[in-house]
Amino acid sequence: MLTTTLAVALCGVAMGPPKFAPDWLDNFNDGSATDGSPVSWVDSPAFGSAFEVVDGDLVVSMAPGASVPISSPRVGNYFADGASVRARMVAVNGPGRYTVAFADAETGIKGYVASFSTCQGGRVELFRGDVIGQIVYLGGGSVLWPYSPVDGDFYVQLDVFEGVVSARVWRPGEAFPEAAISAPDMTYPDGVMSIAIQDFGSGASCGGIGGTDTSAVVRFAQAASNPLTSSGRGDINVDGQQDFTDVLAFLTAFADMGGAADLAEPFGQWDFSDVVAFLVAFSE
Ligand SMILES: [Ca+2]
Numbered sequence: 348m349l350t351t352t353l354a355v356a357l358c359g360v361a362m363g364p365p366k367f368a369p370d371w372l373d374n375f376n377d378g379s380a381t382d383g384s385p386v387s388w389v390d391s392p393a394f395g396s397a398f399e400v401v402d403g404d405l406v407v408s409m410a411p412g413a414s415v416p417i418s419s420p421r422v423g424n425y426f427a428d429g430a431s432v433r434a435r436m437v438a439v440n441g442p443g444r445y446t447v448a449f450a451d452a453e454t455g456i457k458g459y460v461a462s463f464s465t466c467q468g469g470r471v472e473l474f475r476g477d478v479i480g481q482i483v484y485l486g487g488g489s490v491l492w493p494y495s496p497v498d499g500d501f502y503v504q505l506d507v508f509e510g511v512v513s514a515r516v517w518r519p520g521e522a523f524p525e526a527a528i529s530a531p532d533m534t535y536p537d538g539v540m541s542i543a544i545q546d547f548g549s550g551a552s553c554g555g556i557g558g559t560d561t562s563a564v565v566r567f568a569q570a571a572s573n574p575l576t577s578s579g580r581g582d583i584n585v586d587g588q589q590d591f592t593d594v595l596a597f598l599t600a601f602a603d604m605g606g607a608a609d610l611a612e613p614f615g616q617w618d619f620s621d622v623v624a625f626l627v628a629f630s631e
């Protein structure tokens with residue numbers, strides 16, 4: 348009887364419909380971006396790219412001698428019907444543009460780009476690419492923060508679903524924001540996720556000391572076939588996921604009176620309001 352039940356159960360598992368789940372999240376903690384675990388990062392067909400994993404983060408930099416000051420590694424996992432793509436990163440040696448994109452697998456151009464740049468103290472923009480050299484501007488705006496992208500970690504997210512494309516940017520510790528820019532556009536519903544950074548060279552238009560050494564430190568990147576709506580506030584150990592290791596990390600930081608656990612006023616004090624803030628964030 349038990350054997351029969353087990354056999355039926357196993358049979359049910361084996362014969363169930365295949366569940367294709369292209370969703371992925373790579374936090375680079377395994378030290379490699381090209382090992383297929385969980386995904387493999389490759390060069391964009393459109394731009395040069397230079398990237399390596401350093402201390403559990405993906406460092407994206409300019410390829411030496413790049414004719415176009417853009418570097419764009421990507422993941423070939425294909426999304427057929429929209430995607431939500433996100434990265435948490437740090438801008439290094441701006442001025443520049445730091446983006447996540449969703450574009451076709453063949454050219455790497457046809458699709459959308461959500462950009463955060465050092466212009467105007469932090470500017471969010473949304474673009475559509477059609478062919479090389481032809482970029483359609485879908486919208487932009489300054490971020491109402493008292494800082495620029497060069498001051499620390501930020502999240503940038505692009506959503507492409509059901510004829511609407513949107514971009515948003517927020518900081519660790521902040522609630523998941525409304526889209527900063529939304530545009531009706533249904534030109535490219537499918538594609539793959541990429542990260543792209545652009546060096547602004549002299550930086551004349553956007554401030555900064557120039558040079559061509561812009562890079563981005565990417566804490567994690569992910570792509571999902573449904574909209575990503577969590578803020579990541581409960582992700583204390585910055586691996587892109589909220590799980591029990593974050594609870595342990597919070598408790599450890601709380602006991603040590605570390606900044607990672609000082610989540611609520613009064614700052615500089617570790618009390619029950621910090622615990623409540625963590626639990627609220629963790630339940631998102
Ligand atoms: Ca890996």
Ligand SMILES: [Ca+2]
Binds near residue numbers: 581583584585586588
């Ligand atoms: Ca985590």
Ligand SMILES: [Ca+2]
Binds near residue numbers: 613614617
């Ligand atoms: Ca506190």
